[in-house]
Amino acid sequence: MTELPARVSLREVGPRDGLQNEDPIPTAAKVDLIEALSATGLRRIEAVSFVHPAAIPQMADADEVWTGVRPRDSVRYSALVPNRRGLQRALAAGFVDLEVVISASDTHNRENIKRGTDESLAGLPELAELAHAGGATLQLIVSTAWGCPYEGEVPVERVLRVVKQGVAAGVDSLAFGDTTGMATPTRVTRLVGEVRAAHPDSPIGLHFHNTRGTGLANVYAALQLGVDDFDAAVAGLGGCPYAPGASGNIATEEVVSMLEDMGVETGVDLEALLEVAGMAEAYVGHPAPSQVLRAGPRWKTVPRPPAD
Amino acid sequence: MTELPARVSLREVGPRDGLQNEDPIPTAAKVDLIEALSATGLRRIEAVSFVHPAAIPQMADADEVWTGVRPRDSVRYSALVPNRRGLQRALAAGFVDLEVVISASDTHNRENIKRGTDESLAGLPELAELAHAGGATLQLIVSTAWGCPYEGEVPVERVLRVVKQGVAAGVDSLAFGDTTGMATPTRVTRLVGEVRAAHPDSPIGLHFHNTRGTGLANVYAALQLGVDDFDAAVAGLGGCPYAPGASGNIATEEVVSMLEDMGVETGVDLEALLEVAGMAEAYVGHPAPSQVLRAGPRWKTVPRPPAD
Incomplete structure (x- = not known):
């Protein structure tokens, strides 16, 4: 059997990608x-995004949120930035790990940030330069990497083109987003293989959504390739803006449950995380799609009913 | 990359395992x-179980159901039988593919059919003989194969002991049930490997529940080992009797969606199956946990909203 990584680094994206939806x-x-998540053993948390409040009202209070958080030394907190203005706000707030999202699908990029993919890519060198000048890292997250809700199939070649320009722009790492859960294990294997072949020195993280149930299958496929960097959202927060009622991000507790059982260390205390998942579910006010939140950890047994 | 099977044989268990819960x-x-499922391209359907009506009222009308169905030649219909009486009823009804479930967990077996695992195993040779004398095949489904809701861990050795006695009893094939979704890909890989090493000539089918989100990851792990026989339930019918609100069987349309996208042929028309899934959801009267039912096939796009 393929050797799996001994440990993975999870980035909790519930407070940003989850709450944004x-x-x-x-x-x-x-x-x-954010503070409760910081106490579960998670080592990376995407805390906020610095977007225009008219575009995403859910993130309008990013500065207030971050001012309120007492950060832990054990956690690296990151922020998503859509453009130069957001990047400057993030730096001013003290973030040293920044992410920018560009969609491989031109239609999706226009819907998301009112610009075509090429226009976004043209601005990337400046963003990387500003981030580095401010002492921060910049990750390029390529969204709709396995398909687009508007355009359908997104050829691997288009993803590779975005990646190539991102690497040339000087981004520090790459992530690939399965925006509406269109990835399957063989597609994951293909894209990771092609990106690595073209850019062997670029660290790769993967961001799966469970919109069609394949989230953990995709994680398992990636683990077999040695990928050790995944995004997930507590309680599976976020849903899917294109399919009412469908799941969004893979649930962090489902990832932790599966990985720890397979001997892949996450550093996360699953029982503590499940408490936070329950809290998150209560905050958003509807049942979360997390199966482990419903069923509990696999070591939880039920009492045998009394004999008839 | 590991070669996946070119095609798999799915057994639809919604009408039995799904509706039973x-x-x-x-x-x-x-x-x-059952008739609608028969028209989707599915080639095997577990139609009913012949259990005592006091034990499982949901299946009390098994004879009436089966009398009402106009079977298709393209489909093999099977029935679950708990004991000699049920087996005789199934043969009298004309079934030629029968299944018997024995739990590797003694506590679960007692809760399920009021007998210990050893007592069930002791009756197996007679059941196999009766099935064969009646011109039918008998499959042994080993439940709680990856864990038990009452006992917790179920050692692989206990599963292998049940298998060994089943093979000695003359059953025609084996299936392994992840009764409450406690399997993960490495556990699947281990059990399949050990069963094959001990019984290389016994056909193996796998029956996963998605109680903790790992259902499709387990399917992918098994595919990589060449397993080509899986159970699934339309719309993910069934829930989990031990965890209210949690998922039960993996949803057939999620399996079909993932497999067909990976080039593994199922013979099933996904769009037709999704119509039946919607029908099944309406019959049970609550939202089904199937993600593909919510989100649609991965080739379904959404219209781009009008420009601002």
Whole structure:
């Protein structure tokens, strides 16, 4: 059997990617959530995004949220930035790990940030330069990497073209987003293989959504390739803006449950994380799609009913 | 990359394992469901179980259901039988593919059929003989093969002991049930490897539940070992009796969606199956946990919203 990585680095994206696709919750709740997540053993948390408040009202209080959080030394907190203005706000707030999302699908990029993919790519060298000048790293997250809700199939070649320009622009690492859960294990294997072949020195992280149930299968496929960097959202927060009722991000507790059982260390205390997942579910006010939140850890047994 | 099987044989278990864990639905609805499933390209359907009506009221009308169904030549229909009486009823009804479930966990077996695992195993040779004398095949389904809701861990050795006695009893094939979704890919790989090493000539099928989100990851792990026989339930019918709100069987349309996208042929028309999944959801009267039912096939695109 293929050797799996001994440990993985999870980035918790519930406070940003998760909450961005839920009805807005109070600033204090966001602060609570980030602090509670910080106590579970998670070592990376995407805390906020510095986007225009008219574009994403859910993130309008990013500065207030971050001011409210007492950060832990054990956690690296990151922020998503859409453009130069957001990047400057993130640096001013003290973030040293930044992410920028560019969609491999031109239609999706235009819907998302009102610019074509090429225009976004043209601005990337400046963003990388500003991030580095400010002492921060910049990750390029390529979204719709396995398909687009508007365009359908996204050829691997288009993803590779975005990656090539990102690497040339000087980004520090790459991530690939399965925006609407269109990836399957063989597609994951192909894309990771091609990106590595072209850019063997670029660190790769993967961001799966469970929109069609394949989230953990894709994680398993990637683990077999040695990928050790995954995004996930506590309680599976976020849903899918294109399919009401469908799942969004893979649930962090489902990832932790599967990985730890397979001997892949995450550093996360699953029982503590499940408490936070319950808190997150209460904050958003509807049942979360996380199966492990419903069923509990696999070591949880039920009492045998009394004999008839 | 590991070569995957070119095709798999799916057994649809929604009408039996699925409906057994839902509130009872009318006989005519069961007939409708079986006939509709038969028209999707599925080639095997577990139609009913012949259990005592006091034990499982949901299956009390098994004879009426089966009398009502107009079977298709393209489909093999099977029945679950708990004991000699049930087996005789199934043969009398004309079934030629029968299944018997024995739990590797003694506690679970007692809760399920009021007998210990050893007692069930002791009766197996007679069941196999009766099935064969009646011109039918008998499959042994080993439940709680990766863990038990009452006992927790179930050692592989206990599963192998059940298998050994089943093979000695003359069963025609083996299946392994992940009764409450405690399997993960490495556990699947280990069990399949050990069973094959001990019984290289016994055909193996796998029956996964998605109770903790790992259902499709387990399918992918098994595919990589060349396993080509899986159970699944339309719409993910069934839930989990031990964890209210948690998923039960993996959803057939999620399996079909992932496999066909990976070039593994199932013979099933996904769009037709999704119509039946919607029908099944309506019959049980609550939202089904199937993600592909919510999100649609991966080739379904959404219209781009009008420009601002």
